Amino acid sequence: MNMVKRAFAAGVAxxxxxxxxxxxxxxxxLRVGVTELSREIYGLHMLILWICVAIAVAVFAVMIYSIxxxxxxxxxxxxxxxxxxKAEVIWTVIPVLILVxxxxxxxxTLVKIDDMxxxxxxxxxxxxxxxxxxxxxxHGVSFYSTLARTSDEARQVDSGVDPRSVENxxxxxxxPLVVPQxxxxxxxxxxxxxxxxxWVPDFGMKRDAIPGFINEMWFRADETxxxxxxxxxxxxxxxxxMPIVVVVKPQDEYDAWLKEQQAARQAAATPxxxxxxxxxxxxxxxxxxxxxxx
Amino acid sequence: xxxxxTQAHGHAHEHHDDHGPAKGFKRWLTTTNHKDIGTMYLVFxxxxxxLGGAMALVIRAELFMxxxxxxxxxxxxxxxxxxALIMVFGAVMPATVGLANWMIPLQVGAPDMALPRMNNFSFxxxxxxxxxxxxxxxxxxxxxxxxWTLYPPLVLQTGDALPLAIFAIHLAGASSIMGAxxxxxxxxxxxxxxxxxxxxxxxxxxxxITAYLLIAVMPxxxxxxxxxxxxxxxxxxxxAAAGGGDPVLYQHIFWFFGHPEVYIxxxxxxxxxxxxxxxxxxxxxxxxxxxxxxxASIAFLSFIVWAHHMFTVGMPLAGxxxxxxxxxxxxxxxxxxxxxxxxxxxxxxxxxxxPMLFALAFLFLFTIGGFSGLMMAIAPVDFQYHDTxxxxxxxxxxxxxxAVFAIMAGVYYWLPKWTGHMYDMKLxxxxxxxxxxxxxxxxxxxxxxxxxxxxxxxxxxxxxFADWNxxxxxxxxGFGLSQLLFVYVIWKCARGGAKVSDEVxxxxxxxxxxxxxxxxxxxxxFDEAPVVK
Numbered sequence: 001m002n003m004v005k006r007a008f009a010a011g012v013a014x015x016x017x018x019x020x021x022x023x024x025x026x027x028x029x030l031r032v033g034v035t036e037l038s039r040e041i042y043g044l045h046m047l048i049l050w051i052c053v054a055i056a057v058a059v060f061a062v063m064i065y066s067i068x069x070x071x072x073x074x075x076x077x078x079x080x081x082x083x084x085x086k087a088e089v090i091w092t093v094i095p096v097l098i099l100v101x102x103x104x105x106x107x108x109t110l111v112k113i114d115d116m117x118x119x120x121x122x123x124x125x126x127x128x129x130x131x132x133x134x135x136x137x138x139h140g141v142s143f144y145s146t147l148a149r150t151s152d153e154a155r156q157v158d159s160g161v162d163p164r165s166v167e168n169x170x171x172x173x174x175x176p177l178v179v180p181q182x183x184x185x186x187x188x189x190x191x192x193x194x195x196x197x198x199w200v201p202d203f204g205m206k207r208d209a210i211p212g213f214i215n216e217m218w219f220r221a222d223e224t225x226x227x228x229x230x231x232x233x234x235x236x237x238x239x240x241x242m243p244i245v246v247v248v249k250p251q252d253e254y255d256a257w258l259k260e261q262q263a264a265r266q267a268a269a270t271p272x273x274x275x276x277x278x279x280x281x282x283x284x285x286x287x288x289x290x291x292x293x294x
Numbered sequence: 295x296x297x298x299x300t301q302a303h304g305h306a307h308e309h310h311d312d313h314g315p316a317k318g319f320k321r322w323l324t325t326t327n328h329k330d331i332g333t334m335y336l337v338f339x340x341x342x343x344x345l346g347g348a349m350a351l352v353i354r355a356e357l358f359m360x361x362x363x364x365x366x367x368x369x370x371x372x373x374x375x376x377x378a379l380i381m382v383f384g385a386v387m388p389a390t391v392g393l394a395n396w397m398i399p400l401q402v403g404a405p406d407m408a409l410p411r412m413n414n415f416s417f418x419x420x421x422x423x424x425x426x427x428x429x430x431x432x433x434x435x436x437x438x439x440x441x442w443t444l445y446p447p448l449v450l451q452t453g454d455a456l457p458l459a460i461f462a463i464h465l466a467g468a469s470s471i472m473g474a475x476x477x478x479x480x481x482x483x484x485x486x487x488x489x490x491x492x493x494x495x496x497x498x499x500x501x502x503i504t505a506y507l508l509i510a511v512m513p514x515x516x517x518x519x520x521x522x523x524x525x526x527x528x529x530x531x532x533x534a535a536a537g538g539g540d541p542v543l544y545q546h547i548f549w550f551f552g553h554p555e556v557y558i559x560x561x562x563x564x565x566x567x568x569x570x571x572x573x574x575x576x577x578x579x580x581x582x583x584x585x586x587x588x589x590a591s592i593a594f595l596s597f598i599v600w601a602h603h604m605f606t607v608g609m610p611l612a613g614x615x616x617x618x619x620x621x622x623x624x625x626x627x628x629x630x631x632x633x634x635x636x637x638x639x640x641x642x643x644x645x646x647x648x649p650m651l652f653a654l655a656f657l658f659l660f661t662i663g664g665f666s667g668l669m670m671a672i673a674p675v676d677f678q679y680h681d682t683x684x685x686x687x688x689x690x691x692x693x694x695x696x697a698v699f700a701i702m703a704g705v706y707y708w709l710p711k712w713t714g715h716m717y718d719m720k721l722x723x724x725x726x727x728x729x730x731x732x733x734x735x736x737x738x739x740x741x742x743x744x745x746x747x748x749x750x751x752x753x754x755x756x757x758x759f760a761d762w763n764x765x766x767x768x769x770x771x772g773f774g775l776s777q778l779l780f781v782y783v784i785w786k787c788a789r790g791g792a793k794v795s796d797e798v799x800x801x802x803x804x805x806x807x808x809x810x811x812x813x814x815x816x817x818x819x820f821d822e823a824p825v826v827k
Contacts, residue, residue: 027758028742030678045675052665059632063657066639072576079641082578091633092626099622102672107615109674114611155362155754163360163757170756194448195541197606197681201747205677208607210542211447212535215608232606232681232749234441236448237368240752 031201034223034248038204040109048102055098113205116216119186121179127189127196127209127231130238134177137188141261147241148172155241171228176245180254181224189215194236200229200246208233221248315817323418326410327817328395331417333712335392336705338417340781342384342424343698347774349377354736354770357763362754370753371439376431378442379459382559383466384424386693389701390562391473394501397708398477400808400815401495403486403824408479409472416472423465430458441751443552444519446533446544450526457527460519467512474508477501486807488826492586495806496579499586500565503593507554507561510597515551518544542607549600557596560692561589563700564631567653570707571635573805574650575642581634588627588634595624605676614673621671625664632661647799648722652703655695655730663691666741681751684744690737695730702729702780709784710798714814715791721783728776735769 032042070076124135128144135142147155151170154161163169179185189198191209199206203219206229221227229244249257315321315330325331352373356364365373395413399406407413431437435453438444449456481502485494494502521544524530531537533544572579579585601609601617609617635657644650666688670676679685710716739762744750748759755763794813802809807826811819 030745070642072643072645076643078576078643095629106672157362234751
């Protein structure tokens with residue numbers, strides 16, 4: 001009995017990590033994600049993937065048939081035709097129709113992605129070399145988010161630490177972004193030095209963080225949980241080491257968290273710090289004006 | 295390869311009474327002969343291919359396991375950047391220019407290129423350009439590390455390597471423009487009597503269109519990098535918001551060059567494959583006119599799709615819509631080409647010599663790259679794919695088993711004509727099979743990595759990506775080692791081997807003028823223009 005158990009455990013380990021051939025579906029495909037947009041994007045991805053697979057099967061079948069059948073070694077005698085107008089028209093028109101079929105749902109999703117109206121919370125994200133700053137612009141809360149120390153120690157050249165022994169290696173931060181479940185969050189994205197990109201795969205979206213300009217995107221997370229992503233635009237030496245972690249909480253837990261943050265901020269605030277914070281808020285207001293003017 | 299030409303020269307004396315090449319190093323430095331210059335371009339590109347490949351192996355070695363084992367993250371970025379610059383501007387482009395130099399005069403029945411001295415100059419400029427680029431690796435602050443796209447503001451953080459890299463690009467660009475002018479003038483003015491435009495071989499057609507693309511976009515790229523230079527050294531702010539500029543402006547200019555650039559790499563490959571498939575199917579190319587028009591359509595579309603490389607920069611909805619739809623349109627002429635190649639094989643009489651094997655691998659694997667390209671054209675989904683390993687998989691599929699396999703097919707197709715010897719078939723077949731297998735082991739898993747969420751250009755990754763990275767790295771080393779076989783096959787063939795007939799391939803004579811001249815092709819060919827009926 002014990003041996004059966006052990007064999008089973010080994011089998012699970014094999015399927016789960018040791019063998020790429022048996023890797024889980026999530027290791028080889030896009031995530032469905034937890035937002036309306038991410039699900040639509042996943043649906044589009046699968047639609048187009050299957051259309052491509054169907055076309056590939058048809059085209060490759062003809063190629064393979066030709067290679068297998070029309071061989072000189074089998075005594076094939078070459079024909080001498082060099083065009084066929086009917087066939088050429090057919091294989092020009094059919095792809096056009098397929099493309100139209102793809103473009104319609106794609107355009108619909110694109111319009112939805114671009115619709116920023118009705119957001120319930122605005123968060124400003126600023127990329128730095130190599131960390132993120134999150135500002136809850138209407139609530140006076142702001143903090144930096146950097147790679148967790150455990151990962152940072154393990155990722156040094158020849159650190160001697162096995163990355164597999166570090167939980168969420170390279171995907172853990174000190175201060176995660178916290179957002180409420182089921183609320184439309186508008187994210188304003190900018191950067192302070194070079195271009196970065198803010199990307200959480202489970203939310204379906206990424207946008208570039210460009211110094212001097214403000215980009216927008218939105219998400220509404222339907223599920224609570226911890227969602228991880230990474231900077232997706234080469235931003236220098238430590239580009240690979242500025243992850244993004246978003247914790248989605250139920251509204252009441254989020255409210256409690258926000259209060260706690262505000263209280264902690266007030267307690268810590270000396271007069272000097274308050275001035276600094278106030279000037280930062282003026283910056284934010286100016287930035288918002290730019291965003292609205294666009 | 296110099297032996298080749300000494301032999302070619304000796305052979306030439308049997309047929310002609312003209313003067314042969316000079317002796318020694320001076321011959322190569324001062325040559326104006328299209329065959330010599332073609333050979334130099336090809337040897338240069340092979341050296342660059344191995345050097346760029348070695349850099350790719352540094353990348354794949356670091357990515358073999360999670361954790362940083364071998365290099366500093368900054369040096370890793372230098373490797374990704376310089377690997378790409380060398381492969382694009384040093385390996386693929388010069389290889390197609392080398393083939394053009396050798397084959398266009400032979401295919402249109404011209405005695406040489408139209409502007410032989412400029413031809414020599416454009417080659418040696420390229421050597422200067424890459425000397426500068428390689429020198430930049432040893433500058434204080436390290437080599438260029440902002441990616442081959444050189445996006446500001448990041449690229450402006452480069453140390454002393456920046457001006458070297460930019461001047462290298464200027465020189466390489468000037469070299470390309472000269473090469474392009476030469477090719478256009480040769481094709482327009484030096485075709486044999488009777489060879490109307492619509493009788494030209496497809497390789498000549500695709501190169502004619504490529505040359506126009508080069509002339510149109512290389513100056514744009516030169517302008518973009520010059521603006522980087524003035525932003526860095528002369529206080530301009532083209533790309534800095536603080537001075538009223540815009541970093542995204544650079545991206546628009548870059549990709550206005552960059553998208554036609556990818557067709558500059560693939561159109562000659564289309565041409566090569568369009569030469570090879572008919573020869574080994576023993577049948578004329580299906581839909582010749584459609585092939586020419588499809589090539590021209592692809593070239594035209596390449597100018598109006600550039601912003602699909604930058605869907606995530608935050609364009610207006612109308613812009614995203616336009617670039618999504620125009621990009622999807624490219625699938626139509628590209629599809630026509632794939633269907634026509636397939637129809638060429640239909641009811642043919644196929645044999646599978648190494649050129650045909652590489653052309654067939656191109657046909658299958660380039661098509662896979664085309665499918666992933668179509669997927670990324672869909673803007674909303676590209677918000678997920680963008681800057682992940684999915685795009686890395688895509689462009690390597692169209693560039694390695696796409697452009698590079700087509701170039702290898704071309705080399706295996708024309709090498710016997712150049713040297714007068716048949717190469718070692720067994721080794722060439724082995725080179726094909728190991729390349730074709732390992733290239734898929736190398737790049738196919740990268741689709742999975744990208745979809746699962748691994749960003750590109752990162753030196754280390756979270757442990758969930760470990761398995762496929764290991765598979766990919768094993769493929770990389772297999773593929774890299776396979777290319778040593780390629781070098782050996784060429785070297786051996788240049789030294790000697792079974793003599794080939796003028797026609798070389800069974801029935802090739804009807805497929806092009808190059809198969810009517812002796813093998814090896816004498817130092818001077820078509821002193822009298824052939825008449826094409």
